[in-house]
Amino acid sequence: MPKYSVLIVEDERIVAMDLQQILNSLGYDAYAVASSANEAFARASEKCPDVVLMDIRIKGQLDGIRTAAILREKFDVPIVYLTAHADDSTIARAKKTTPHGYLLKPVKSTELKSAIEVSIYRHEMEKDLRAREALFRDTLESLQDGIVTVDSQSRIVQMNTAAEGLTGWRQAEAKGKSIELLLCPKAGVGRIAATLGTELPDLVGAVLDDGLTRHGEGTEGPTGRSFGYSVTAIVDHVGRIVGAVIHVHDITEQRRSDVEIRVLHEHLTELATTDELTGVANYRAFKERLKQIVAEGExxxxxALALCDVDDFKRINDGLGHQAGDQALVKVARALKDNVRETDFVARYGGDEFCVLFTDVGEDAAVALTERLRQCIAAIREPCLVTASFGVCGYSTSFHGDAAAFVDAVDAALYRSKHEGRNRVELSSSVQADTQTA
Known part of the structure; x- marks a missing residue:
């Protein structure tokens, strides 16, 4: 484990010394103690800590909350408040500094260790997210096409420079406004209004309702320039539609080749149907594929369908941390993806669950294929030993095209697998009456 450095800001000397001793015994580098804001700034300037333990009541004109805000702004360091004050007004002020922890004195060493580890991990994840967002913004700004993103209420979230040029609206002016704003361009700018017309809000609303991408083309009257556009849903990791991307491009001079347009569209589709953490298909993609294959099954x-649940996943998260839990999910997804046939389909079902659609196989063959996957997962050794339980069911026309009932049958088998010892494959015992009429 890395030896993280900790700056203690505490004006009670005995308390500070006790904290320093506890932290050092836990393997941290409690390298400095400060009793005031100025002293905290000086110690952080000498060596930027990995985390700051901050008492709210300290010496000097600045209290701990104001000091924490300055430390975060200047040094980008996570803050864990350690205080005896838990009144509503103090907590409300502290929340505005977005701390990574809030502990009440006296604090146990185990609580202190957990708070530090979680705060450092969260801070690293936030830095990574900011880097991804910066890369995403740079990518958008490099495009010659107009890109506008909206939230689930059709309110503008982001616009790139090209979209600003098409509409005449700056992002700062448009952010939070209804998408209808784009139909009211500023004087002298009429491209988007003429291209998309009043149908744009309806298009966005339809995409937010059903998740289906809409495409079209239009011409701007005064200049005769043509534009192509698409509206694509933004889907989160559990398959919920949380917004949409509006992509507008000038096709008058075919600025982009057909290959470039296809690559861009495929990339947008991949973003909408791929689980970001594991790289396999997401729940939305699974639902679409299941709907298709159930129709083919009829x-x-x-x-056949197999549902997989990682055994004791909460134990991995609680014992090794969420980073180790994410690593375990990535390893499981890779084991599944690398050991199915090219015709099979792997997706993250949600949380610590995955699913596999086996095509052109009977139930017995599907059980054998699933047992192989179980063994591959059981061979995982990093970040820890990992096992998984499976439920399997072959599709028959007795389900009468009811995908939900089919999934329920598989889920029941998975539940039995977990209940009867885990790390096993259970075949569904659900029998649909073949004599039923559709």
Whole structure:
């Protein structure tokens, strides 16, 4: 484990010395103690800490909350408040500095260690997220096409420079406004209004309702320039539609080749259907694929579904931390993806659950294929030993095209697998009456 450095800001000397001793015994480098804001700034300037333990009541004109805000702004360091004050007004002020922890004195060493580890991990994740967002913004700004993102209420979230040029509205002016704002361009700028017309809000609303991408083309009257556009749903990791991307491009001079347009569209589609953490398909993509294959199953195509649940995943998160939990999920996804056939389909079902659609196989073959996947997962050794439980069911026309009932049958088998010892494969015992009419 890295030896993280800790700056203690505490004006009670005995308390500070006790904290320093506890932290050092836990393996941290409690390298400095400060009793005032100025002293805290000086110690942080000498050596930027990995985390700051901050008492709210300290010596000097600045209290701990104001000091924490300055430290975060100047040094980008996570703050854990350690205080005896828990009144509503103090907590409300502290929350505005977005701390990574808030502990009440006296604090146990285990609580202190957990708070420090979680705060450092969260801070690293936030830095990584900021880097990703910066890369995303730079990518958008490099495009010659107009890109506008909206939230689930059709309110503008982001616009790139090209979109600002098309509409005449700056992002700062448009952010938070309804998408209808784009139909009211500033004087002298009429491209988007003429291209998309009044149908744009309806298009966005339809995409937010059903997740289906809409495309079209239009011409701007005064100049005769043509534009192509698309509206694509933004989907989160559990398959919820949380917004949409509006992509507007000038096709008058074919600025982009057909290949470039196809690559961009494929990239947007991949973002909408891929689980960001594991790289396999997400829940939305699974639902679409299941709907398709159930229709094929009603016409006689054989297939089976396996649901997989990582055993004792909470133990991994609690014992090793969320970073180790994420690593375990990535390893499980890779084991599944690398050991299925090219015709099979792997997706993250949600949380610590995955699913595999086996095509053109009967139930017995699907059980054998699933047992192989179980063994591959059981071979994982990093970040710890990992096992998984599986439920399997082959599709039959007795389900009468009811995808939800089919999934319920598989889920029941998975529950039995977990209940009867984990790290096993259970075949569904659900039997649909073949004599039922559709």
């Amino acid at each position: 016409r006689g195509r054989a297939f």
